[in-house]
Amino acid sequence: MTLHNQIFDIYIDLNITLAITAMVWLSAKFLLARFGNKVDFSVQLTLLNGLFALIVLSPLAVAVYQHMLVREVVPAALSVNLADYAVSQYLRGGIAIPAEDFQSLLGLRMRLSDSILTLSPGLGAGIALTLLAGFVYYAAKLGVSFMKLHRMLATCHTWHSNGRVHLLLSDHALVAFTARGLRRHYVVIPSDLLAQPEDLKLVLKHELQHVRQGDVAWEIGLEMMRPLFFWNPFFYVWKSEVERLRELACDQKVAESAHVDLRAYCMCLLRAAQAGLRKRKELTGRDRSSGIAAVALLEVQDKLLRRSPAQKLRRRVEALLVTNRIRPHWGVTCLAVLPMVAVIFLTALSIQKPPDWSQDRLMLSAIINLERLQTRNGAQEQLQIASNFGQRPLR
Amino acid sequence: MRKRKSNEFLTEVELEFMTELWKLGEGSVRDILACLPPERKLAYTSCATIMRILDEKGFVDSRKEGKTFIYSPRLTRDTYQSRSLRNLSDKLFDGTPASLVARLVDEYELSEGDLEEIRALLDRRRTDDAT
Numbered sequence: 001m002t003l004h005n006q007i008f009d010i011y012i013d014l015n016i017t018l019a020i021t022a023m024v025w026l027s028a029k030f031l032l033a034r035f036g037n038k039v040d041f042s043v044q045l046t047l048l049n050g051l052f053a054l055i056v057l058s059p060l061a062v063a064v065y066q067h068m069l070v071r072e073v074v075p076a077a078l079s080v081n082l083a084d085y086a087v088s089q090y091l092r093g094g095i096a097i098p099a100e101d102f103q104s105l106l107g108l109r110m111r112l113s114d115s116i117l118t119l120s121p122g123l124g125a126g127i128a129l130t131l132l133a134g135f136v137y138y139a140a141k142l143g144v145s146f147m148k149l150h151r152m153l154a155t156c157h158t159w160h161s162n163g164r165v166h167l168l169l170s171d172h173a174l175v176a177f178t179a180r181g182l183r184r185h186y187v188v189i190p191s192d193l194l195a196q197p198e199d200l201k202l203v204l205k206h207e208l209q210h211v212r213q214g215d216v217a218w219e220i221g222l223e224m225m226r227p228l229f230f231w232n233p234f235f236y237v238w239k240s241e242v243e244r245l246r247e248l249a250c251d252q253k254v255a256e257s258a259h260v261d262l263r264a265y266c267m268c269l270l271r272a273a274q275a276g277l278r279k280r281k282e283l284t285g286r287d288r289s290s291g292i293a294a295v296a297l298l299e300v301q302d303k304l305l306r307r308s309p310a311q312k313l314r315r316r317v318e319a320l321l322v323t324n325r326i327r328p329h330w331g332v333t334c335l336a337v338l339p340m341v342a343v344i345f346l347t348a349l350s351i352q353k354p355p356d357w358s359q360d361r362l363m364l365s366a367i368i369n370l371e372r373l374q375t376r377n378g379a380q381e382q383l384q385i386a387s388n389f390g391q392r393p394l395r
Numbered sequence: 396m397r398k399r400k401s402n403e404f405l406t407e408v409e410l411e412f413m414t415e416l417w418k419l420g421e422g423s424v425r426d427i428l429a430c431l432p433p434e435r436k437l438a439y440t441s442c443a444t445i446m447r448i449l450d451e452k453g454f455v456d457s458r459k460e461g462k463t464f465i466y467s468p469r470l471t472r473d474t475y476q477s478r479s480l481r482n483l484s485d486k487l488f489d490g491t492p493a494s495l496v497a498r499l500v501d502e503y504e505l506s507e508g509d510l511e512e513i514r515a516l517l518d519r520r521r522t523d524d525a526t
Binding site: 157159169171191192194195197200 | 447
C-alpha cells in the first residue's frame with residue numbers, strides 16, 4: 001500500500017468516525033431531552049469538544065492499537081474489524097446474496113479509493129477534482145479570514161491590556177467578539193458600547209468567559225478542519241452544536257454570577273442585536289466581517305441553511321430562563337462518556353482494512369471459486385446436451 | 396508618541412463629544428463630561444478613552460497641563476460637515492450633489508423662508524462665480 005493510499009484511507013476513516021460520533025451525540029441529546037434532563041451547558045460543551053479531539057486523534061489511537069496487535073501485546077482475539085465480521089456473518093448464512101456480489105461489495109471502498117487516487121476517467125476523477133477544489137477553496141477562505149481578522153485588529157484602538165488579554169475598541173465591529181493570536185487573546189468591543197456602561201459590563205463578562213473556556217482555540221481547530229470535512233454534512237451539524245453550546249454556556253455562566261440580573265442580561269443581548277443590525281445596514285459589505293477565527297457575542301448575519309439570528313437569540317433567552325440545570329458528578333459524567341469514547345474507538349478500529357487473509361476470507365474465496373466452477377460446468381453441460389440434440393446452445 | 400490611526404469619520408458617541416468640544420473650544424475630560432446630559436451616566440474612564448481615541452484618529456490635539464490633558468479640535472465643525480456631506484453624496488447619491496439637494500427638498504417640509512434663504516444662497520454663489 002502506497003503512502004497516498006494510507007493518507008486517503010485515514011481521511012475517509014476520519015469522515016466516517018465523525019459521522020458516527022455525530023449520530024451518537026444527537027441520539028444522546030435526543031434521549032436526554034426526552035427524559036427532561038437539563039444538563040449544564042458547560043458540561044455538554046466540554047464533552048463535545050473532548051469528543052472532537054478524540055475523533056481527530058482516533059487514527060493515532062488505531063495505529064497504536066494495531067501496532068500492539070502485531071507485536072502481540074494485545075491478543076489477536078481482541079481484533080475488531082467490520083469487514084471480517086460481515087464475512088463471518090455471511091458464512092453463517094446471515095447475509096443472503098451471491099458470494100461474488102458480496103465480495104464485490106466488500107471491495108467497493110478499495111475500488112473507489114483506487115479510482116479516485118489514480119484519477120480514473122469518470123467518477124474517480126470527478127470526486128478527486130471536487131475534493132481538491134473544495135480543499136483549496138476552503139483553505140484559501142480560511143487564509144483570507146485570518147488576514148481580514150488581522151487587518152481588523154490592526155484598525156482597533158487599544159483600551160486595556162492585562163497579561164495576555166487585550167481589550168480593543170472597534171468602530172467597525174457589528175457586535176463584540178473574542179479572537180486570539182498565538183499567545184494573545186483579544187476582546188473586541190464596538191466603541192459605541194463605551195457610552196452604555198451597564199451593557200459594557202455584561203458584554204465584557206460574556207466575552208471574558210469565552211477566553212476562560214478557550215472557545216476561540218476550539219473554533220480555530222474546527223475551522224482548520226473544514227477544508228477536510230467540507231463535504232461531510234455531519235461536520236456542519238457538529239459545528240452548529242458547538243456554536244450553540246458555547247454561547248449558551250457563556251450565557252449561563254454570566255447569568256449565574258451573583259451581580260447579574262437575568263432580565264438586564266437578556267435586554268443587553270437584545271440591544272446588542274439591534275445595534276449590530278443597525279450597523280450592518282450602515283456598513284454594507286465594508287469592514288463588517290469579524291473573520292472566522294473569532295467568537296462573537298451573537299450573530300447578526302444571515303447564513304445559508306442556518307437558523308436565522310432572531311431564532312437563535314430567542315432560543316438563548318429561552319434557555320436562560322430555565323434555571324437549576326444539572327451539573328453531574330464527574331464520576332457520573334465519566335460513566336456517560338465512556339460508551340461514547342468506546343463507540344469512537346471501535347468505529348475507527350472496525351472500518352480499517354483487514355491486515356491479511358483470515359480463515360473466513362479464504363473460505364469466502366473458496367466459495368466464489370466453487371460458484372464459478374459450477375457456472376462453468378453448467379454451461380459445458382448445456383453445450384453438450386445441445387450438441388447431442390443437434391441444437392444451438394441456449395444463451 | 397502614540398501612533399495615529401487614520402479614520403475619516405466619527406462614531407455616534409465621538410460626534411457627541413466633538414460637538415461639545417467644538418462648543419467649548421478646548422477642555423479637559425471633566426469639562427466635556429460636565430457638558431453632557433446627566434442621564435448619560437458615563438464613567439470618567441470611558442470618557443477619557445473616547446477622547447484618547449479621538450486623539451489617535453487625529454480629530455483632536457492634546458497637551459498636558461499638570462496631570463490633566465487638555466483637548467482642542469484639530470478640524471472645525473464646518474470642515475467635518477463638508478467631509479460627511481461629500482461622503483454621503485459619493486456613497487448614496489453617486490457623487491451627484493444635485494440629487495442630494497433634491498432629496499432634501501423633497502423630504503423636509505421647507506418653509507417659504509427656508510426656500511428664500513436657499514435661493515439667496517444660490518444667487519450669491521452665482522454672483523461670486525461670475526466675478
